[in-house]
Amino acid sequence: MNVFYIMLKEIKTILRSKSTVVMLILLPIMLMTILGFALSGTFDGTSDFGEVNIAYCCNDQGAMSQAFDKFIKSQENANIKFIEEPNINKGINAVKNAQYTTFLVIGQDNLVLYKNSIDNTYSQIAQAILSAFVDSYNTKSAIAMNNPAALESITSDPNYDFVDTVSLNKKKQPSSIDYYAVSMLTLIIMYSSITAATTISSERNRKTGTRMLTAPVKKYEILLAKFLGIIVAALVQSLIVFIFSKYILGAYWGNDIISTFAIITSEISFASALGVSVGFIVKNINAAEGLLQSFIPFIAFLGGAYVPLSIMNSNAIMQLSNISPLKWTNNAIFQIAFANDYSAMPKALAINLILAAGLIFISAHIFKKEAF
């Protein structure tokens, strides 16, 4: 029962602390809201481009030129401007001067594409559009050769699509709100280690820890109760942040909330154990806080808490990120929510819980030798 009473006291003191509420509840809510909305363009996979200029020259009035004329008509509603340029040299120079994105010369049975490498994005869009045309033309040619009757029905339907797209998972990619809901929550959980370190230091500074030891209480009961108390308090805080992100911001957490919270609880265990052990090892609270304040942003960055590491295109950073428990935690949560993939979950649980057990063992060893 001692464990229960000490744990209850711990939960009360943590949840009543104004600084803890600001740090562990209001801050993540604020951050996920701001980052989620501010960086929405980075995550939603769509960008608004201006008009794409494609100049062309028909050297031959054969089948391909006729097909291209039809293609131009079919693209009337797209944001593409087709400009006829009969002079090939003039067309090429215009591309060089970035007047046109691309210049296309249509021959009897081939296409020659000139593109501006400076304006690479627009060139790639134009190239993709023209590739679609070539694919369509080749397909129709093949059908005309093998089954002319079928070609009739295809060409009579202007909206005929040659490729069927079947969506396997409607929510395949996380939006910025989805991403920061997860990453800010797991980041802030790491900051609960500071709360854990503070609870150890404050027992030492206020001498309440020594007072507890004059009562018939075992040291392991105190350590266990503190550890559990910190975990429960952090879980309550996480739940509040989770509910806000899900129901106010509309963040997507997937359908398996129990597995997600199992991973979150394992991360809380790691963060609590980290804070408790730092609280025992570093006797000065300011030094303990400083140590954690330096360590957390480092592993948070490697865990992709601030921006997804994939956008950095750095193999070295990707390799280094493997040392961050936060990376495995975030990966596991995202994979469950967005791909229904549980393969990363055991690894995330194992990393967090093994680290937590090791740190608690160190704390117990120090606590056994000295009274706070």
Next chain:
Amino acid sequence: MEVVKIDGLVKRFGDTVALDNLSLNVKEGEIYGLLGPNGAGKTTAINIMCGLITADRGQICIFGKDIYKEPDFIKNNIGVVPQEIAIYEDLSAYENVSFFASLYGLRGKALKEGSEMALEFVGLDDRAYEKPAGFSGGMKRRLNIACSIAHRPKLIIMDEPTVGIDPQSRNHILESVKKLNESGSTIIYTTHYMEEAEAICTRIAIMDYGKIVAEGSKDELERIVTDVNSVIITVDSMDAIDKDKLLNINGIRNIEIRENTIKITSSKEIENLDKIITYFISSHIPIRHVEAQTPNLETVFLTLTGRKLRD
């Protein structure tokens, strides 16, 4: 019955000898004062009694049981009031008392009643649901005591419970200590304030360099250092004083005359102040001022340790 029996206790911290063969006995129903300057070993002795640290050598029995063999039984029956105010600022006064009482096994109704009794005892029952952040230093000290008594311990160890508080709160605490003693608790009380020890302690031990240098009641300790009383009388003129006549008064051992004051030293066991005053009146020598000098615990302490208690 001896509540605490300490025999040959030794504790070293590196090269420093904190307790040097300390032996003492505290009897049931006593308020046992432990006096000593900083570094005398009082807190080390208390920490060993509470089970916070272990001794290098020696034996301690509390309630007749060895503290290393039956620590839980002993801890259950002890209340420790630490020197520092050891309370939680984020919990209310009631929650503080209730939390510490729960560690002694109090549950449900007993926990509630014990917590309320303790707060009432220290005069904080009307502030029970306030957080101590808004309390004065004296109120926090009283709460510090309440946290140690809710489980009604048979032995209460108080380590300088009145440091840095106002006289009103100090008086309240001293009265509380007496009441706790009257209600059946044996008390070990360490203090820097000699007047506190004189006011409440039934027996006093003076500690220095890790051992007891003197022990006894206040009178017994005073007798250790001197067997004389002195009286200093101030008069207008010394012309009419007959030194021989004064020396004939029973008990007077010595007379010193300085300007217009005369210091008369007498045997402590002989009461002769009335005869001395009568001499001055009958000799028509007007007395301007009389000051009786009797040894107090401060004198005793100074004599035995060579330093003042608050050094």
